[in-house]
Amino acid sequence: MPKSCGFHRMEERRVVIILVAKTSNQKLFYLTNQHSRQELHKIRTHEQFFCPTCQASVHLKIGEINIPHFAHKALSSCDQFSEPESSLHLHGKLLLHNFFKKLNHTVDLEKYLSGIRQRTDVFVNERYAIEFQCSPIPVSQLFQRSDGYKRLNVHPVWIKGLKEPLREEIGLVHLQAYEVAMFQQADHFSYLLLFHPPNNRFYYQSNLFYVSGNRWVGKTKSLQANQQIFPFALPNPLTRNEFKLVIGIFQNLKRQYIRSQLYAGRRIGNLFCRLCYELQVEVASVPAFFGIPLLGGDCMKEPAIIWQLQIAQAYEKGVGLETLVASGQVVLTHPEKFSQALEVMTDYLTFYTSIKNSEKTNANLLDNVYDIYCKTVRKLRK
Ligand SMILES: [Zn+2]
Incomplete structure (x- = not known):
């Protein structure tokens, strides 16, 4: 009995969930807050949805806790294009999508770039691939994804997802190898950009001085999404x-x-x-x-x-x-x-x-x- 339960959980976690699906007449349908849960229930009774990437049939899920989303009905070939997603990831993607939209940028949610077989979380002005990363990722895979974008002259922007807000201070910062690999190298004044969906707030870990192992000393500072600009604001140098x-x-x-x-x-x-x-x-x-x-x-x-x-x-x-x-x-x-x-x-x-x-x-x-x-x-x- 415990054996089959474990297997079931594993399978569930691998089901790929998304926020954009195709309807039966090939139109893209976005779950970006424009429909209430009640409206979605109604739509679901007469509409069928398909994955824009692998064309497989997907379910529209409208729970009370999670953000409404589409889930593949079974393990699909989509597995190779994306990470298993969490509700933090979905929530963050939605907020980032809305952030760019508000600033009048051209935004594509979950755009699949068939040339490199990568689905980007948020694609901005056809030039920036925003990767909202909520779980650890092997460094080699991270570089592989970045290189894929660069081949298309697309600039990858890695943002780390935060479950909890960070303390704003000058202090010790622990960074895993994949977080260091996510540094923004814009003009080489390296910093890690983070986003906390529950408060719709960006965080910067900047002015990072290496200590040893995974320890750095740096400055952590936040910026509310409605104060943020794009291209993203750069962190300030330290005062004396x-x-x-x-x-x-x-x-x-x-x-x-x-x-x-x-x-x-x-x-x-x-x-x-x-x-x-x-x-x-x-x-x-x-x-x-x-x-x-x-x-x-x-x-x-x-x-x-x-x-x-x-x-x-x-x-x-x-x-x-x-x-x-x-x-x-x-x-x-x-x-x-x-x-x-x-x-x-x-x-x-x-x-x-x-x-x-x-x-x-x-x-x-x-x-x-x-x-x-x-x-x-x-x-x-x-
Ligand atoms: Zn798919």
């Missing part, structure tokens, strides 16, 4: 006070990291301890100018304190940055990131050489690091 918070969080994380390294056992084989020893830096009091937040630091695998100590060590030994990266000592997340890494490391080296011999206080450290940040933002946004 906001950046001060970032520095503070980084310094706390650095202290945690140092403690974890000191308790890590064999200090002799430990990279952090070895770097400190070679630079004649006391492990318990590493100067504040090691481990500073820099935009683009995510192309390095190790925490900022490590690669920044490595740069100092290379400099003291007279080793150039290119040699340092080429030697493999500074580990990159991807070989393609070589030039980005060099740029970030050069910025750090300039900072390091200017600060290490001067009698600068911590207040000056903030100004100096904020200055690098502002220059980077200007460079990325020009």
Whole structure:
């Protein structure tokens, strides 16, 4: 008995649901709020519906809890074109559709692009494919979908679906690999765009400074849909006070990291301890100018304190940055990131050489690091 129940649930979850269907006279029928549930019940008695993609017959479902939607009657060839959908996904697609419509853009809901065999959630001005992603997706699949759109000169825009609103603050942000892959790369000032259907509100996670693993420090800010524009508004750079918070969080994380390294056992084989020893830096009091937040630091695998100590060590030994990266000592997340890494490391080296011999206080450290940040933002946004 439990076995068959489980099987039934599995099958149900795989049924593909959609918001647009064809009627028997080949007209598209949209479930975009223009009919009441009562009207839909009436229409259902005399109309038949078909999937615009696979032509299979679909049911019009009008429950009290979920948004009215069409469901394929059985497993269909549509499975290969789309993810199983949740009501959060349906709700979000509808609201995004209405958002673009209100701003007088040309919008197609669930447009199927037969050339690349992809069904996009919301297709805007025949140039933007809005992908509203409510569940984790393999990174390779995400890139494959983006590449498909690019082949048609369509710009993919990934928006992450939110069940719960986010806290608006400067703080620690945990990002899975697929969320990093969803970053908007518009003018390289990367940010993650999110949407919370229950409140019809966009969220931005921006000004992201990589810490380690899936941890970043960044700014979370929201924007009500009726204040949003398209192309979507870009996040603002941080003010000096906001950046001060970032520095503070980084310094706390650095202290945690140092403690974890000191308790890590064999200090002799430990990279952090070895770097400190070679630079004649006391492990318990590493100067504040090691481990500073820099935009683009995510192309390095190790925490900022490590690669920044490595740069100092290379400099003291007279080793150039290119040699340092080429030697493999500074580990990159991807070989393609070589030039980005060099740029970030050069910025750090300039900072390091200017600060290490001067009698600068911590207040000056903030100004100096904020200055690098502002220059980077200007460079990325020009
Ligand atoms: Zn279908």
